[in-house]
Amino acid sequence: MPNTALNALFLTPLIWGLIGVAHATQSDAEPPLPSVEQRQQLMAIKAQAWPRPEQARTPDPALEARIVALLKPMTLAQKVGQMTQPEIQSITADEIRRYAIGSVLNGGGSWPDKNKAARAADWLALAQRYRQASLQTGLAQPIPLIWGTDAIHGHSNVMGATLFPHNIGLGAAHDPTLVREIAQATAKAVRATGIDWVFAPTLAVAQNLRWGRSYESFSSDPAWVRAYAKAYVEGLQAWTPRGTRTLATAKHFIGDGGTENGVDQGLTQTEASKLIAVHSQGYYGALEAGVQTVMASFNSWTDPLSGIRYGKMHGSQALLSGLLKERLGFDGLVVSDWNGIGQVPGCSDADCPQAINAGVDLVMVPTLWREFIANTVAAVEDGRIPMARIDDAVSRILRVKLRAGLFEHAPGDAAEAGSQQALLARDLARRAVLASAVLLKNNGKLLPLRPGSRVLVVGKSANSLANQSGGWSLSWQGDLTSNADFPHADTVLAALRKALGARAVVFDEAGTQQDPRRFDAVIAVLGETPYAEGKGDIPPGDTLRHSSRHPEDLAALRAVSGRGRPVLSLLISGRPLFVNDLLNLSDAFVAAWLPGTEARGLTDLLVQARRAKPAQDFSARLSFEWPLEPCGKGQAWPRGHGLQLAAQRGQDLTLAQLPEWPEIQHCPLE
Ligand code: BGC
Numbered sequence: 001m002p003n004t005a006l007n008a009l010f011l012t013p014l015i016w017g018l019i020g021v022a023h024a025t026q027s028d029a030e031p032p033l034p035s036v037e038q039r040q041q042l043m044a045i046k047a048q049a050w051p052r053p054e055q056a057r058t059p060d061p062a063l064e065a066r067i068v069a070l071l072k073p074m075t076l077a078q079k080v081g082q083m084t085q086p087e088i089q090s091i092t093a094d095e096i097r098r099y100a101i102g103s104v105l106n107g108g109g110s111w112p113d114k115n116k117a118a119r120a121a122d123w124l125a126l127a128q129r130y131r132q133a134s135l136q137t138g139l140a141q142p143i144p145l146i147w148g149t150d151a152i153h154g155h156s157n158v159m160g161a162t163l164f165p166h167n168i169g170l171g172a173a174h175d176p177t178l179v180r181e182i183a184q185a186t187a188k189a190v191r192a193t194g195i196d197w198v199f200a201p202t203l204a205v206a207q208n209l210r211w212g213r214s215y216e217s218f219s220s221d222p223a224w225v226r227a228y229a230k231a232y233v234e235g236l237q238a239w240t241p242r243g244t245r246t247l248a249t250a251k252h253f254i255g256d257g258g259t260e261n262g263v264d265q266g267l268t269q270t271e272a273s274k275l276i277a278v279h280s281q282g283y284y285g286a287l288e289a290g291v292q293t294v295m296a297s298f299n300s301w302t303d304p305l306s307g308i309r310y311g312k313m314h315g316s317q318a319l320l321s322g323l324l325k326e327r328l329g330f331d332g333l334v335v336s337d338w339n340g341i342g343q344v345p346g347c348s349d350a351d352c353p354q355a356i357n358a359g360v361d362l363v364m365v366p367t368l369w370r371e372f373i374a375n376t377v378a379a380v381e382d383g384r385i386p387m388a389r390i391d392d393a394v395s396r397i398l399r400v401k402l403r404a405g406l407f408e409h410a411p412g413d414a415a416e417a418g419s420q421q422a423l424l425a426r427d428l429a430r431r432a433v434l435a436s437a438v439l440l441k442n443n444g445k446l447l448p449l450r451p452g453s454r455v456l457v458v459g460k461s462a463n464s465l466a467n468q469s470g471g472w473s474l475s476w477q478g479d480l481t482s483n484a485d486f487p488h489a490d491t492v493l494a495a496l497r498k499a500l501g502a503r504a505v506v507f508d509e510a511g512t513q514q515d516p517r518r519f520d521a522v523i524a525v526l527g528e529t530p531y532a533e534g535k536g537d538i539p540p541g542d543t544l545r546h547s548s549r550h551p552e553d554l555a556a557l558r559a560v561s562g563r564g565r566p567v568l569s570l571l572i573s574g575r576p577l578f579v580n581d582l583l584n585l586s587d588a589f590v591a592a593w594l595p596g597t598e599a600r601g602l603t604d605l606l607v608q609a610r611r612a613k614p615a616q617d618f619s620a621r622l623s624f625e626w627p628l629e630p631c632g633k634g635q636a637w638p639r640g641h642g643l644q645l646a647a648q649r650g651q652d653l654t655l656a657q658l659p660e661w662p663e664i665q666h667c668p669l670e
């Protein structure tokens with residue numbers, strides 16, 4: 001049955017049809033009809049002004065015929081196996097074979113054999129074992145497994161891989177070409193480990209800096225998220241000369257960056273027009289670039305204008321099928337997020353017909369995959385999931401696998417397979433760091449530092465690759481690592497030593513052991529400590545005042561400021577924060593975001609090169625507003641702001657002292 005026929009059979013009538021006609025399916029039971037609420041939501045989506053993406057979609061009859069042929073001999077259990085994505089710590093190669101599993105993932109901080117130091121060759125070996133197992137399920141036309149990973153700022157679970165700046169820093173660079181190159185380099189590193197698929201880019205348009213995933217958002221400006229989505233997907237999914245490609249994921253669909261009070265996985269209450277104008281823009285960019293997979297989001301959506309509550313994305317037929325697949329024409333696969341199905345009311349992590357009926361095709365069910373398979377098979381057998389929906393889901397998975405070249409090429413075929421070297425892209429990352437650091441203050445023209453300067457370095461983040469890299473860096477939350485876990489990397493301290501000479505750089509973390517007057521300048525490297533989803537949220541009601549959460553930074557700065565030498569502060573953070581106190585204690589101030597492994601990109605900006613070459617100039621501009629007040633209100637600087645050294649030659653850009661509010665305990669809720 002060609003896919004269009006499948007659509008005609010299941011999708012279109014189930015979604016748009018308002019008449020209660022039962023449709024023929026492969027099971028005897030009649031498919032459940034959409035509920036009154038679902039019909040209302042589908043009608044609402046249809047009435048909203050969603051533009052169609054400009055994608056050149058050339059239907060490929062040969063490919064569709066292959067899908068039909070592959071699907072035909074599959075048993076129900078094999079089909080459900082295809083739709084199941086366990087985590088690598090919870091499944092063996094033999095289980096992949098026995099259950100005809102279609103996909104695996106490794107979660108944040110999950111490595112082959114739980115070995116953090118696994119090399120590219122170890123990852124590749126595991127990928128090959130999994131693939132072999134997937135080809136031995138007994139199917140006459142075996143279906144290769146697909147492995148997905150969170151390579152979200154470089155191949156970020158793999159020791160020895162270059163880590164690029166997190167998305168917020170790339171947003172400040174305002175350079176889609178750079179993003180395309182980074183995505184290409186990431187795909188190359190991923191190929192070295194035999195992995196097929198990357199859970200990136202995140203296309204959230206973060207609206208509230210309290211959200212702990214703000215740094216995964218390129219910008220609060222939807223136009224830039226859209227431009228970057230396109231460049232990122234093009235770079236990641238570029239064909240290799242051998243006819244394979246790595247797959248990208250547009251995530252998290254939809255509205256993840258718009259939750260109330262910035263609460264992770266929360267409720268996005270916004271009218272449809274804003275969902276379209278803001279939160280959907282990245283998806284247009286990604287779809288236009290041919291993204292093959294979309295990840296459903298943990299958040300819910302309520303449209304206050306119509307009063308319609310769409311509920312959790314994972315259970316929303318209106319959004320996953322009605323909007324994404326029908327209206328936006330997406331013909332790839334929808335993957336659920338980590339146990340995301342379990343958040344749909346009435347579901348558990350191992351059982352959720354509603355999510356599958358809503359349009360989830362591949363289910364990320366990290367641990368309870370056996371139960372999930374049994375429950376889903378039972379739900380099809382007793383008619384709670386139509387067979388046509390299962391066939392559509394498997395067809396989509398097969399379409400994506402075929403388009404990626406997985407049937408023809410094994411992980412070991414890639415030119416980079418097993419190569420440690422392919423994990424590295426240090427020059428590119430250094431360029432990206434240089435392009436992403438925003439100069440916010442340069443009183444007295446402190447920057448650039450002259451070669452030969454002697455500097456005192458203070459602050460907890462000067463010598464910490466964990467702080468510099470943030471979350472999703474070898475571990476999920478970016479914690480539990482030491483500098484030794486990043487064998488090819490420079491801390492800010494190391495980079496300064498390379499730029500100025502080891503003897504000209506003295507490090508005193510608290511700033512209490514040295515007299516600043518023995519130096520030409522002080523460099524304070526301050527900032528947040530690593531976090532990812534959940535842990536990184538600043539609770540509703542708390543302030544954005546950095547010094548309240550990290551008093552050690554204020555203390556270090558107080559120890560060195562006003563002691564007769566100029567102070568440069570580098571803020572290493574996943575987001576703009578209320579830092580007026582730190583700004584006032586600093587002569588110069590640079591927002592370095594979460595630069596990753598290559599701090600030399602920072603020192604390229606800070607230190608004038610030898611032989612009278614001018615220092616590289618700052619070019620980055622804020623991709624988010626910078627808050628003026630502790631509760632996040634007001635603008636210290638608008639989006640688009642960033643100083644340049646060159647501009648300062650003729651002008652006096654001295655920044656006056658900023659207001660420092662008394663320490664506020666509670667901020668009003670939204
Ligand atoms: C995150 C996703 C990620 C997935 C797999 C989830 O908790 O929301 O962004 O891709 O885990 O690690």
Ligand code: BGC
Binds near residue numbers: 109
């Ligand atoms: C995994 C992550 C995942 C998270 C979701 C962690 O244990 O390592 O990849 O996103 O759980 O809660």
